[in-house]
Amino acid sequence: MSALSLLPARRPVPGVFVALALTLAVGWLVVLVDGGQLFNQATTVSLLHVAAGLGLVAVGQTLVILGGSLDLSVAYVISLSTLVAAETMNGSDGALLPAVGLALAVSAGVGLLNGLLVTRFRVNAFIATLGVGLLLKGYLDSNYDGPAGATSPALVQSLGYQRVGPVPLSFLLLLALTGATWFALSRTRFGHHLVAVGGDPEVARLSGVRNDRVLVTAHVLCSLCAGLAGIYLASRLGSGAPRVGTEGLYDLESIAAVVIGGTALAGGRGGVVGTVGGVLLLASIDAIFNQLEVDAFFKQVIRGVVIIAAVAVYARRALRKGAW
Amino acid sequence: MPDPPVPLLTLRGIGKSFLGVRVLDGVDLDVAPGEVHAVVGENGAGKSTLMKIVSGGHAPDAGTVEVAGARQAFRGPRDAQRAGIGIIHQEFNLLPERTVAENVHLGHEPVRRGLVDRRAMRERTRELLASIGETELAADTRVGRLGVAQQQVVEIAKALALDARLLIMDEPTAALADHEVELLYGLVRRLQQRGIGLLYVSHRLTEVFDLSDRITVLKDGRRVTTVATADTCTDDLVRHMVGRELSSYYPDRAGPDEPGPVRLTVRGAGNRKLRAVDLDLRAGEVLGVGGLQGSGRSALARALFGVSPFTTGDVTLDGRPVRLRSPRTAMRAGIAYVTEDRKGEGIVPRQSVLDNALLAGRAVFPARSGHAARARRVRDLLAAVEVRAAGDDQEIRFLSGGNQQKVVLARWLALDPRVLLFDEPTRGIDVGAKSAIHDLVRRLARDGAAVLMISSDLPELLGMSDRIVVMRDGRIAGELPAGATEEDVVALAVGHTPQSRTEIDR
Numbered sequence: 001m002s003a004l005s006l007l008p009a010r011r012p013v014p015g016v017f018v019a020l021a022l023t024l025a026v027g028w029l030v031v032l033v034d035g036g037q038l039f040n041q042a043t044t045v046s047l048l049h050v051a052a053g054l055g056l057v058a059v060g061q062t063l064v065i066l067g068g069s070l071d072l073s074v075a076y077v078i079s080l081s082t083l084v085a086a087e088t089m090n091g092s093d094g095a096l097l098p099a100v101g102l103a104l105a106v107s108a109g110v111g112l113l114n115g116l117l118v119t120r121f122r123v124n125a126f127i128a129t130l131g132v133g134l135l136l137k138g139y140l141d142s143n144y145d146g147p148a149g150a151t152s153p154a155l156v157q158s159l160g161y162q163r164v165g166p167v168p169l170s171f172l173l174l175l176a177l178t179g180a181t182w183f184a185l186s187r188t189r190f191g192h193h194l195v196a197v198g199g200d201p202e203v204a205r206l207s208g209v210r211n212d213r214v215l216v217t218a219h220v221l222c223s224l225c226a227g228l229a230g231i232y233l234a235s236r237l238g239s240g241a242p243r244v245g246t247e248g249l250y251d252l253e254s255i256a257a258v259v260i261g262g263t264a265l266a267g268g269r270g271g272v273v274g275t276v277g278g279v280l281l282l283a284s285i286d287a288i289f290n291q292l293e294v295d296a297f298f299k300q301v302i303r304g305v306v307i308i309a310a311v312a313v314y315a316r317r318a319l320r321k322g323a324w
Numbered sequence: 325m326p327d328p329p330v331p332l333l334t335l336r337g338i339g340k341s342f343l344g345v346r347v348l349d350g351v352d353l354d355v356a357p358g359e360v361h362a363v364v365g366e367n368g369a370g371k372s373t374l375m376k377i378v379s380g381g382h383a384p385d386a387g388t389v390e391v392a393g394a395r396q397a398f399r400g401p402r403d404a405q406r407a408g409i410g411i412i413h414q415e416f417n418l419l420p421e422r423t424v425a426e427n428v429h430l431g432h433e434p435v436r437r438g439l440v441d442r443r444a445m446r447e448r449t450r451e452l453l454a455s456i457g458e459t460e461l462a463a464d465t466r467v468g469r470l471g472v473a474q475q476q477v478v479e480i481a482k483a484l485a486l487d488a489r490l491l492i493m494d495e496p497t498a499a500l501a502d503h504e505v506e507l508l509y510g511l512v513r514r515l516q517q518r519g520i521g522l523l524y525v526s527h528r529l530t531e532v533f534d535l536s537d538r539i540t541v542l543k544d545g546r547r548v549t550t551v552a553t554a555d556t557c558t559d560d561l562v563r564h565m566v567g568r569e570l571s572s573y574y575p576d577r578a579g580p581d582e583p584g585p586v587r588l589t590v591r592g593a594g595n596r597k598l599r600a601v602d603l604d605l606r607a608g609e610v611l612g613v614g615g616l617q618g619s620g621r622s623a624l625a626r627a628l629f630g631v632s633p634f635t636t637g638d639v640t641l642d643g644r645p646v647r648l649r650s651p652r653t654a655m656r657a658g659i660a661y662v663t664e665d666r667k668g669e670g671i672v673p674r675q676s677v678l679d680n681a682l683l684a685g686r687a688v689f690p691a692r693s694g695h696a697a698r699a700r701r702v703r704d705l706l707a708a709v710e711v712r713a714a715g716d717d718q719e720i721r722f723l724s725g726g727n728q729q730k731v732v733l734a735r736w737l738a739l740d741p742r743v744l745l746f747d748e749p750t751r752g753i754d755v756g757a758k759s760a761i762h763d764l765v766r767r768l769a770r771d772g773a774a775v776l777m778i779s780s781d782l783p784e785l786l787g788m789s790d791r792i793v794v795m796r797d798g799r800i801a802g803e804l805p806a807g808a809t810e811e812d813v814v815a816l817a818v819g820h821t822p823q824s825r826t827e828i829d830r
Contacts, residue, residue: 187439196430199419206417207482208402208431269421 015313016261016277023281027288036291043287044166049236051283052170053229055276057250058257059174059181060225062275063218065258066185068198068267069118069125071219073133074226074254077107078245080136081230086149086240093154100155100231107227108220110136115216133251144242151234160235170232174276177225181272194218198267226250256303257282260310281306330393331356332490332521333378333409339386340373347373348545350387355490355521360512362524362532362553365542365565366754371525374542375492378523379411380404391490410483411492414499414752416475418482420468425449427467428482452481457514473504480511484520491515492523497531498752501617502780509535527754528781529558541565565755574759574787575766577806583609583790587774588743590628593637597623598798601637605743610765610775612789614782614813620798621778622664625745628776629661630654641742655688660736664747664778666725670732673721677713680720681706681734689739698738705734709764726757733764744768746777750784762788782810 024038031038057074064071081103088099110132117128151160162169185191193214196204205211226245233244245251255265261278263270285306289299331354340348348370355361365371376382378389380398389396391407398404404411418427425445426433434444449463458477461470467478476496483491493512497505512535515522526532532539533553541548541564548564584607593601598620605611615621627634630648639646641657648654651661663669671680681702685691691698703716709730713723720728729749736744746765750758765788769775779785785792792804794816802816 187442189433189435189440192426192430192433192440195422196419199421200417203417203419204430206401208405268419 016274016281016310019260019310020277020281020284023284023288027284027291031288031291034292038288038291041166043291045163045168046290047283047287048166048168048171050286051276051279052168052174053232053236053248054250054253054257054282055171055174055279056177056229056232057226058254058261058275058279059177059272060222061254062258062261062263062270062272063181063194063225064125064215064222065255065263065265066198066267066270067194067215067218068201069215069218070129070255071114071222071226072126072129072251073110073114073136074222074229075245075249075251076133076136076140077110077223077226078230078233078248078250079140079242080110081107081227082234082237082244083140083144083148083240083242085231085234086151086238089150089152089155091150091152093152096152096155099152103231104224104227107223107230109223111220111223112216114223115219118219119212119215137246140242144240147237147239147241149240151238151240155231155235156238158235159232160238170235173228173232177228178272178276185271190214190217195268198264198269200268253282256307259314260307262314264314265311278310331390332359332392333523334390334393335374335378335387336390337387338374338377338384338389340370340377340382340384346545348377348384351542351545351547353540353547353550355523357489357519357521358516359538360516360522360524360536362526362536362539363542364526364529364532364539364561365548366756369542369565369754370545371542372494375411375494375523375525378404378490379409379492405486405488408487408489409492410486410488410490412476412479412483412494412496414495416479418467418475418478421466423464423466424453424461424470424478424481425463427478428452428463428485430482432486448485449481452484453477455518456480456484456511471504472499473501473507476500476508477511480515488520490521490523492525494525495527495752496524497526497528503616505531527752529561532561533558562755574784575763577788578609578769578790582770583607584772587642588628589638589640590634591638593627593634593639594798595623595627595632595635597632598627598634601634601800603793603800605774605776607742607772607774608769609790610769610777610788612785612792613776613778613795614785614792615795615801615817617780619795619817621795622747623798624795625661625747625776625778628654628743628745629659631661652688655684655739658740658742659745660684660739660741660743661745662729662732662736662747662749664751666728666732666752671720671728674719676717677706677711677720677723677731678702678716680731681738684735685738702734702738705737706731709734709737710760724754724757726753726760729753729757729761730764733761737768741773743774743776746775746779748779748781749777750779750781758784782813785813786810 028038057078061071061074084106085099085103088102089095114129114132117123118125159170164172185195193204193209196207196209197211197214201211234240237244257278258275259265260281261270261274263274282303285303333355335351335353338348338351351374363371363374373382377384380401380403383398391409396407428449429445434441434448436444446463453459453461456477461474461477467475470478496508500508512522524536536553538550538552539556539561540550541561543565586604587607588605590601590603601624613621613624623632626632628648630650630653633649639648646657648657672683678699682699685698706716711727711730711734713727720731749765750761753761765775765777777788786808790806792808792813794801794804794813796817796819801819804812
């Protein structure tokens, strides 16, 4: 199979990359005028680190949203995963692999619960995953007051701080995960069926797709991604952190990145490449404002405007497509 | 057609009850390879239940289903698919965001070394499309960009991809424009030549006569008769279906004195889809609007109701100039609009019958005499139009098309409209409910409303209208008096000398 035929034939460059390029160009200029330098080593590295953390979550979030579902529990899964990983490692490199495995297994378990609630028990995804998230919050709040455990030094040195030039290992991990997910969506039955379930569950069912199985799988994968993000954050922080997920707003930010990336919130349309664009856009805005040292409140306002504008643009486009 | 050796499908003594209500009772039916077997009957006659039993959606309480001589007990649609039965629903089961190839192979994507083989998918789609004579459709096109007729082709290819030997078509022309119907005819014939049997459910008797080899009439869950199409005629068929003569379909037209003063005038009006429209609509008359799909008929109604308003020209209502900028202003001016797309624009499927009937009044007019009084009035209207529902609080999506339409009518009647715009008021509605709607329309005119009725159903247009205007390319091409012929309408609609509308190949 030649590399060329792997490329999606008809999809144009998602608009989010145009927006990203514009943002970076304008940001670079503004920072330059301000007397700074946007693309110096330190800012680039920190931008890519921010993007890696959010990106790992958002790739998983893309899967469930494509399938017409949603996952609000990711922030708590992240926190839980940092703790499970760091406490199991307890500062030793020997426990690295079992700890990673356990953190991912726990995450997958949460995903399975989410998936079963959404499919078998027909609980609305918003409510089901919010409920599971609160459940985890209760556990975390009552058992932890602050950082716990210690991440294995090997993991901190590799996933946490290792770089190839200005590109952190974690960002390469994100790119690999994105590639694998893109491939799964376009070239496996699971991918085709997931998009079908999100597009129209009834059509999928009548075409012989096992909707429930597909959605449960998507939820498990989403939670696994969140668990992976947790392991990454543990490697950055050096310990487990019971509130890192919620303080980082990973639930809403990941959904925002997915939507900015052009995936329809109702499911059935979009993809993981756009999501990475959305993640980079959010991370760039962050980096630019950090450079300019603007007020955090103003930064939030701008992010809000970007999210709303993105959704409005996509809605208009959908309207034009639907018009006849 | 003489008895073939092994029919594709044999149904014997099929019975089915829901909650103790017998919906089907001892129905026999068989379909031979290459045969088009039409099933007709009023809504509630049991057609759709029968089709669901054949396609695995319901299990019968009694009787047997045999496919090519082998007895079957379907547990779900997948079992029926595996036995070679495909169904083309009235609403398409397609994903607009996915390509033709992806839709055709959904649920059974070809896999090579664990991965979806996209090339094989495209190839096979092309072959399937070519086998039913469709060579222009690209397998990579997004389905949402296709027209309704092409989407139907994709549906059929999707069924054939599963090696369907028997295809069920449920009202296949309901969504098609006139010229697309011809394409479907060709498609049906090609399927026939391939030895595929077709069960063809339709309300449109013209099609049934054009296409079918045999016709089975269902009434109240029983089979009334199965006849060779060549041995019967429309009148016979309608008698079997409703026990009534064809001529009694349409209520009497307005007498010479009935049309009153001019109520609505349109002068030189236009918008993006309409040009220089002049129109007079009198109180007490039914003005028919004919023309091809896309000729501006619906655009006219939508402009008058303020959905896509006129941008030029003048409209007066009872002598006073009005500006119809939005549906709200149109309703306040006393205009009501029964849309063509009942499911999409007419009803709120998950709301109750009562809420649907109250919708427009609640939205636009304050309840002058109290909410309870308004609800009482609407209940009376629902009873007057004879809506058959389990109760006012039943969700409207569970009603038949005819009953849904009656609820929509009741909604507008509650507003005492001076002008009523009907766009395809009986599309997808069975014969019995059709004539009830016709009676209602006429009664409204008799009570002094001005009625404008768009219809693609020529017998209906001719039978109901006191006058007919025919549209072409966004203009009014001409006006015809009552008693005009189908040929007159078509000649104006296509813009040249008379020719016959349907060529019946027999």
